[in-house]
Amino acid sequence: MEMGILILKAYLFFVMGVMLLYTCRHFLFTLNRSFGRQRISCHDIVDSDLPVVSVLIPMHNEEKTVAHILNRLISVDYPPDKVEIIPINDHSGDKTGEILDHYAAKYPQIKPLHRSSGERGKPVGLNDALSIARGEIVIIFDADYLPPRGILRDMAVCFKDPEVGALMGRVIPDNSFKNLLTRLLDLERSGGYQVDQQARFNMRLIPQYGGTVAGFRKQPVMALGGFNPAILAEDTELTFKLFINGWKVAYANRIECYEEAPERWDVRARQIRRWARGHTQVMFRYFFPLLRSPHLSLTEKVDGLFLLFVYTTSPILLVGIGDALVLFFLGEMQILASARLSVPDFPQHLWKLCALLSGRHGIGS
Amino acid sequence: MLGIYLATKIKYYRPVGLWIIFLSSINILSSIVFLLLPHTFPYTVLKFSELYVSTEVGMWLFVPVLMGMSLLPVPAGILSKGSIMVLSVLYSMIFGMLRYIVFLFIITKFSYIFMPVLYFSFGPLVDFVYVVGIYSLYVSKVSERIAQDHRLWKWVF
Numbered sequence: 001m002e003m004g005i006l007i008l009k010a011y012l013f014f015v016m017g018v019m020l021l022y023t024c025r026h027f028l029f030t031l032n033r034s035f036g037r038q039r040i041s042c043h044d045i046v047d048s049d050l051p052v053v054s055v056l057i058p059m060h061n062e063e064k065t066v067a068h069i070l071n072r073l074i075s076v077d078y079p080p081d082k083v084e085i086i087p088i089n090d091h092s093g094d095k096t097g098e099i100l101d102h103y104a105a106k107y108p109q110i111k112p113l114h115r116s117s118g119e120r121g122k123p124v125g126l127n128d129a130l131s132i133a134r135g136e137i138v139i140i141f142d143a144d145y146l147p148p149r150g151i152l153r154d155m156a157v158c159f160k161d162p163e164v165g166a167l168m169g170r171v172i173p174d175n176s177f178k179n180l181l182t183r184l185l186d187l188e189r190s191g192g193y194q195v196d197q198q199a200r201f202n203m204r205l206i207p208q209y210g211g212t213v214a215g216f217r218k219q220p221v222m223a224l225g226g227f228n229p230a231i232l233a234e235d236t237e238l239t240f241k242l243f244i245n246g247w248k249v250a251y252a253n254r255i256e257c258y259e260e261a262p263e264r265w266d267v268r269a270r271q272i273r274r275w276a277r278g279h280t281q282v283m284f285r286y287f288f289p290l291l292r293s294p295h296l297s298l299t300e301k302v303d304g305l306f307l308l309f310v311y312t313t314s315p316i317l318l319v320g321i322g323d324a325l326v327l328f329f330l331g332e333m334q335i336l337a338s339a340r341l342s343v344p345d346f347p348q349h350l351w352k353l354c355a356l357l358s359g360r361h362g363i364g365s
Numbered sequence: 366m367l368g369i370y371l372a373t374k375i376k377y378y379r380p381v382g383l384w385i386i387f388l389s390s391i392n393i394l395s396s397i398v399f400l401l402l403p404h405t406f407p408y409t410v411l412k413f414s415e416l417y418v419s420t421e422v423g424m425w426l427f428v429p430v431l432m433g434m435s436l437l438p439v440p441a442g443i444l445s446k447g448s449i450m451v452l453s454v455l456y457s458m459i460f461g462m463l464r465y466i467v468f469l470f471i472i473t474k475f476s477y478i479f480m481p482v483l484y485f486s487f488g489p490l491v492d493f494v495y496v497v498g499i500y501s502l503y504v505s506k507v508s509e510r511i512a513q514d515h516r517l518w519k520w521v522f
Contacts, residue, residue: 027434034438265379321485325391328481329398331407333416 008323009335015320018313025306029199039202041167041252045157050082053156054135054218057087058122059143063095069143070103070110078152080109086133087143088125089114122211123227123234130218130226139215146174146258147213154255155215165220165247166238168197169213169255178263185261185268197251205303206243207251211235212259220247231285233278236307240286243304246295276311283308391482399478410472413480417468420489421461428457428496435500441507449503456499457492464488 055073059066066087073085089097089112100112113129130138137159141147151169158167170193176186200207209216211234224241227234239249262268290296290304327333398406408416432453436446468483 030438325394325481325485328484329394329405329407331412333484334419 005327005330005332008327008330009332011323012320012327012335015316015323018316022306022310022313025303026196029196029203032199032202033195036199036202038198041201041250041255042158042160042164045160047157047160050079050153050156051137051159052082052135053078053084053137053139053152053215054129054133055083055085055139055141055152056126056129056133057085057141057143058090058125059087059092059096060090060120061092061094061096062143063092063099065144066096066099067103069141069145069147072147072149073141074103074107074109075149076147076152077150078156083109083152084133084135085110086129087112088129090122090125091116091120119229121229123229123231126234127226127229130222133218136218137215138218138221140212141257142212142259144260145212148256151213151255151257154252158250158252158255159215159217161250163248164217164250165242166209166216166249167214167255168207168210168249168251169257170194170197170253171210171213171259172256173261174258175260175263178261181265181268182261182263189261194253198253200303201251203303204297204300206239206300206307207249208307209235209239209242209249211238213255213257216242217247220245231278231281232274233282236279236282237285240282240290240304240308243296243300244286244289244293276314279308279311283312388482388486391485392478395478395481406477408477408480410469413472413484414465414469417465417484417488421465424461424489424492425454425457428453428492431496432500436503439504439507440511449499453496453499456495460495461489461492 057069057073070085070087076083085107087100087110089100097112097114100110100114104110104112111132113125113132115125115128118124126140137156139152139155155167155169158164171189173182173186173189175182177183197207199205214235216238220242221238224245228237231237242249262271287305287308290301290308293301296304324333327335429450432450436449439446464487468488471479471483
């Protein structure tokens with residue numbers, strides 16, 4: 001019984017430790033962003049020698065949004081002969097295909113890829129589109145995004161840095177004041193991009209490629225096998241794949257693009273569920289390769305581990321609540337109470353636990 | 366039942382519904398313990414008070430540290446930041462004592478069954494809600510005040 005209680009208490013300490021570590025990490029990011037030296041991407045470079053760019057837009061039943069993004073993209077500030085737009089019509093059942101064909105007839109740079117058979121999904125669609133794309137740089141937007149006029153030029157010049165394998169821009173909700181959820185998401189996006197992503201870029205850690213308002217070099221991504229259709233978070237996978245193989249992901253805070261944030265809790269819940277599953281898949285797949293990679297520094301590996309394990313914190317917390325309830329009913333909740341959580345007590349608890357685990361019950365008693 | 370109804374039928378109230386389900390689950394667990402093993406329930410009013418007060422004292426020590434760290438990067442004067450820290454601790458102390466009186470009233474006048482739900486759902490662990498609330502209110506006021514001064518927003522770019 002005593003050993004069980006010690007294990008339960010040790011788990012609570014573990015939960016507190018995990019929360020403290022993530023809090024410290026975010027606090028460090030905040031300090032870096034507030035007081036540290038800011039690192040900018042190469043988007044201020046003015047260069048007439050621009051690379052050929054393929055813009056991929058995965059879409060499924062997007063008849064309401066497709067015209068908006070295409071209208072924006074055909075008027076971008078980029079040499080027309082160096083850009084192609086490939087909307088990926090992935091098994092749409094509405095008028096998305098017709099609208100795309102109408103635009104393709106009018107604008108030669110729009111080359112829709114209609115997918116009506118085979119597996120559905122963003123990674124498969126992207127792989128198919130990559131096989132026909134002629135650009136050395138690939139830029140991806142979701143169909144409900146509204147790219148500004150200069151965005152392709154800003155993004156393409158960032159690849160002048162030969163280390164950069166992928167680039168991430170900043171996503172801003174366009175419907176922030178719709179309801180409580182969108183306001184919360186606006187805050188989350190601000191924290192996630194303005195603080196976390198930029199601080200990770202400043203500190204030469206692991207900024208994340210986010211899969212939209214994002215770009216990558218086609219050649220290395222193809223060489224690394226493209227996107228894995230079995231993984232739900234293809235963006236997180238690409239981040240780790242590139243870092244582990246010696247490439248870097250750059251973050252450009254000034255490359256902004258507006259999106260429609262989810263306005264309903266169930267839509268947001270589905271989004272988070274998909275991200276959590278995908279992230280966990282990547283965690284299992286890339287945990288050891290991350291540790292073994294010779295291309296990453298120690299700080300990059302530590303940050304990579306924080307990033308890989310971020311979605312495990314929720315189940316850890318949930319089990320922690322159950323753990324605390326059991327301790328409460330056993331009358332052993334004093335672990336959280338200041339009077340019993342004195343510093344001298346903690347090593348004593350830890351010592352007792354170690355002694356019990358090693359079978360040396362007499363020690364420390 | 367209300368929680369399940371809110372969580373499943375009315376999408377807008379889903380978070381509220383889930384919270385009610387959480388509270389109800391703790392209460393059901395407590396009721397089962399009192400039905401099957403009433404003699405094993407480890408708390409008297411005195412022992413519960415000891416747990417509550419010691420946890421609350423921990424919060425009073427933790428709140429200024431948490432607020433201090435959170436307010437550090439905020440571009441505002443030391444006096445106003447200090448005032449917010451003092452306000453948070455004072456709020457915590459007054460609210461903590463009032464809550465303790467309410468808890469004692471419920472436990473002594475109604476039933477010990479409510480001890481777990483009071484401790485886990487309305488107890489010292491909920492103090493983070495008003496700490497975050499006070500911080501958010503302060504930061505939004507600071508943001509409004511400095512909104513026109515572009516030098517202070519340089520880090521945005």
